[in-house]
Amino acid sequence: MKFINPIKRGYLALEAWFNISFGPKWNPLYHLGTLTFFFFWVVLVSGIYLFIFFDTSLSGAYASVEYMTHEQWYVGGIMRSLHRYASDAAIVTILLHMFREFALDRYRGFRWFSWVTGVPTLWFVITLGITGYWLVWDELGLYVAVLSSQLMDALPIVAGSMASNFVEGHLTDRFFTLMGFLHLLGQPVLLIFALWIHVKRLAHVEISAPRGLAVGSLLALLALSLAMPATSHPPANLSRVPAVLNLDWFYLNIYPVLDYLTAGETWILTTGITALLMILPWLPPKKTGPAAEVHLDECNGCGQCAVDCPFDAITVQQRTDGARWEYEVVVKNKLCASCGICVGSCHSSNPFRSSRTTLETGIDMPQYPIDKVRSETRKVLSELSGEQRIIVFGCDHAYEVSALKSKDVGVMSFLCTGMIPPTLVEYVLKNGADGVLITGCRNGDCYYRYGNIWMDKRFDEGRKPVLRPRTDRERIAVYRAAVTDGAKLTREIIRFKAHIKALTAADDQVPDSVPIQRVDL
Amino acid sequence: MIGAKRLLLQILNYAVFMGLVGYFSFMPPYARLQPDEAMITLAISHAGERVQECRKMDPAEMAKLPPNMRVATECPRERSPVTVKVLLDKLKVIDRVVTAPGLYNDQGVDIYESVRVPTGNYRLSILMNDNVRIEGPTYQHQQPISLSPAQLVVIQFQDSSGQFRIK
Ligand code: HEM
Numbered sequence: 137m138k139f140i141n142p143i144k145r146g147y148l149a150l151e152a153w154f155n156i157s158f159g160p161k162w163n164p165l166y167h168l169g170t171l172t173f174f175f176f177w178v179v180l181v182s183g184i185y186l187f188i189f190f191d192t193s194l195s196g197a198y199a200s201v202e203y204m205t206h207e208q209w210y211v212g213g214i215m216r217s218l219h220r221y222a223s224d225a226a227i228v229t230i231l232l233h234m235f236r237e238f239a240l241d242r243y244r245g246f247r248w249f250s251w252v253t254g255v256p257t258l259w260f261v262i263t264l265g266i267t268g269y270w271l272v273w274d275e276l277g278l279y280v281a282v283l284s285s286q287l288m289d290a291l292p293i294v295a296g297s298m299a300s301n302f303v304e305g306h307l308t309d310r311f312f313t314l315m316g317f318l319h320l321l322g323q324p325v326l327l328i329f330a331l332w333i334h335v336k337r338l339a340h341v342e343i344s345a346p347r348g349l350a351v352g353s354l355l356a357l358l359a360l361s362l363a364m365p366a367t368s369h370p371p372a373n374l375s376r377v378p379a380v381l382n383l384d385w386f387y388l389n390i391y392p393v394l395d396y397l398t399a400g401e402t403w404i405l406t407t408g409i410t411a412l413l414m415i416l417p418w419l420p421p422k423k424t425g426p427a428a429e430v431h432l433d434e435c436n437g438c439g440q441c442a443v444d445c446p447f448d449a450i451t452v453q454q455r456t457d458g459a460r461w462e463y464e465v466v467v468k469n470k471l472c473a474s475c476g477i478c479v480g481s482c483h484s485s486n487p488f489r490s491s492r493t494t495l496e497t498g499i500d501m502p503q504y505p506i507d508k509v510r511s512e513t514r515k516v517l518s519e520l521s522g523e524q525r526i527i528v529f530g531c532d533h534a535y536e537v538s539a540l541k542s543k544d545v546g547v548m549s550f551l552c553t554g555m556i557p558p559t560l561v562e563y564v565l566k567n568g569a570d571g572v573l574i575t576g577c578r579n580g581d582c583y584y585r586y587g588n589i590w591m592d593k594r595f596d597e598g599r600k601p602v603l604r605p606r607t608d609r610e611r612i613a614v615y616r617a618a619v620t621d622g623a624k625l626t627r628e629i630i631r632f633k634a635h636i637k638a639l640t641a642a643d644d645q646v647p648d649s650v651p652i653q654r655v656d657l
Numbered sequence: 658m659i660g661a662k663r664l665l666l667q668i669l670n671y672a673v674f675m676g677l678v679g680y681f682s683f684m685p686p687y688a689r690l691q692p693d694e695a696m697i698t699l700a701i702s703h704a705g706e707r708v709q710e711c712r713k714m715d716p717a718e719m720a721k722l723p724p725n726m727r728v729a730t731e732c733p734r735e736r737s738p739v740t741v742k743v744l745l746d747k748l749k750v751i752d753r754v755v756t757a758p759g760l761y762n763d764q765g766v767d768i769y770e771s772v773r774v775p776t777g778n779y780r781l782s783i784l785m786n787d788n789v790r791i792e793g794p795t796y797q798h799q800q801p802i803s804l805s806p807a808q809l810v811v812i813q814f815q816d817s818s819g820q821f822r823i824k
Binding site for chain 1: 669675682771806807824
């Protein structure tokens with residue numbers, strides 16, 4: 137059996153657990169980015185409410201927060217708790233988001249940009265939380281202020297000692313006003329900008345969480361807010377040191393480190409961790425395959441591949457070859473993930489065409505051109521024997537289909553199942569296969585983001601190029617399986633064979649077009 | 658519609674998630690001080706004395722300089738490091754030597770340091786030296802002090818009076 141990295145195995149098991157509880161459509165692990173955005177919305181809305189009642193002066197801040205927490209607990213207090221807990225929940229989803237991209241090896245190669253831009257985003261979120269705790273101006277706020285200042289003092293950029301401002305008699309509104317500005321305006325704007333950059337290289341980015349997850353998370357946050365309302369420490373007192381603090385460990389974990397390390401060492405530690413995270417995509421680097429190539433002779437400039445590309449690597453421009461079409465497409469090689477989804481988008485990727493010569497298509501993958509796909513299909517078909525001859529189409533990032541090969545099961549692995557032209561399925565059924573089973577990455581979890589989604593839409597005739605209505609859908613099954621789902625997939629193939637056998641026996645009674653057999657893992 | 662079993666599982670998942678969020682938002686508590694500890698913070702802003710004293714230029718030297726550079730006294734810019742020691746009885750709780758910042762080590766020194774100390778009654782001694790040309794402390798202060806749990810004692814220095822301020 138193929139070795140599967142234990143981190144990936146663990147992650148896939150967690151994912152499977154959530155699939156049982158939520159189903160693939162609402163699996164939170166498939167929506168960590170959008171869930172984080174959802175928590176940010178909750179933070180934003182509750183934050184605006186808090187701002188209305190918040191007194192931004194050093195002398196009035198604490199009392200105004202106390203007023204909301206206690207006198208106005210039914211709105212202000214809940215808003216405060218939502219603000220806090222949604223911020224904390226965002227850290228959990230961000231860390232899981234990072235872990236997922238890492239565990240599934242989705243942080244290297246062409247993905248380096250998303251990873252590298254994600255790292256500062258995390259710090260922006262954390263510092264936003266830090267200034268938030270500062271603004272409450274309770275004992276915790278003072279602690280955060282003093283220790284942050286000690287950290288700043290260790291940097292050569294600040295003249296004088298910032299920490300000395302928190303000695304009795306020296307305290308002014310100066311820093312507090314600055315923190316107010318940072319937390320209420322500066323940092324949120326910076327974060328939005330950073331997030332915009334973070335998803336810049338991706339197309340079709342979803343930022344709204346599925347409704348079921350959003351409603352569930354909001355109810356859960358509300359329940360927590362009612363059960364355990366967020367409260368303050370006693371007011372900041374410059375002449376006393378609180379012996380015990382209830383730290384929010386999601387945001388304030390750096391400060392206790394200062395009990396063991398000097399401020400300078402703490403900076404070295406944090407910059408070291410940041411630097412390590414930043415260079416992680418190159419430890420070791422991952423090679424991306426060759427970029428897609430456009431063949432203008434076969435391209436009419438319809439632009440479907442540009443629309444489908446999940447990484448915004450294809451653009452449409454004015455025709456340059458004098459052909460009668462208005463447009464053509466161009467690939468930005470640097471952005472290409474080498475997934476081949478564009479090959480599946482191109483109506484020219486049709487194996488029924490030019491059957492005696494080389495098959496050319498408008499956009500093709502050099503490492504697995506459509507002509508090679510067709511000749512391999514022919515070879516696999518010719519090797520099949522037995523009663524129910526099945527072809528299994530898989531992808532290079534999910535369960536390795538070669539393990540399923542037998543005399544009546546032929547297998548082919550694509551760069552992504554989004555690469556499979558719908559006409560190829562028809563071709564296989566016309567040329568000797570009794571059934572086609574398509575597997576590939578789990579639903580909602582395509583390695584190339586949109587491969588299996590586009591495939592489903594094409595098969596459901598909701599996206600071009602469609603699987604033609606005349607194709608016998610009873611003989612097509614879709615069963616997606618991650619690397620660890622081999623046993624389930626094997627069972628499904630046995631079931632599918634039995635289904636095909638029954639079909640063949642009762643061939644005459646089969647209606648023309650019935651839905652594709654689709655099973656959710 | 659989602660089935661009852663799925664709904665229950667979802668509620669369970671949300672409960673675990675929120676349990677985690679709620680717990681780590683304030684637990685485990687962090688002990689900044691032990692029950693029998695107080696804190697001493699040293700917050701001093703002070704410029705050390707010049708490493709070399711200013712001296713009068715003699716006329717021969719002045720003549721050598723371009724006219725716009727001729728001044729009666731020459732003051733090398735470099736300043737002494739500031740050394741501060743804080744003791745409770747014989748126990749040294751702070752011992753810092755801070756070199757003057759700046760390209761020519763010519764600027765004032767800012768010291769901010771907090772230390773946890775055991776509570777009790779002591780004799781507090783502060784010894785500061787700001788002049789490399791003098792051995793031993795140039796400023797010092799002693800007083801009895803009683804430290805109660807969670808108390809914060811701030812030691813500052815007033816340049817104008819040359820006195821330490823203990824609060
Ligand atoms: C701060 C909050 C963050 C938010 C709201 C966020 C949100 C998102 C979103 C919406 C996507 C697009 C997902 C898709 O449509 O397929 C994405 C992708 C990605 N994020 Fe984040 N992210 C955050 C932080 C991070 C961090 C800290 C890292 C890692 C250091 C990271 C690494 C990635 C990677 C590698 C991708 C690319 C995924 C792909 O190409 O399929 N993100 N993020």
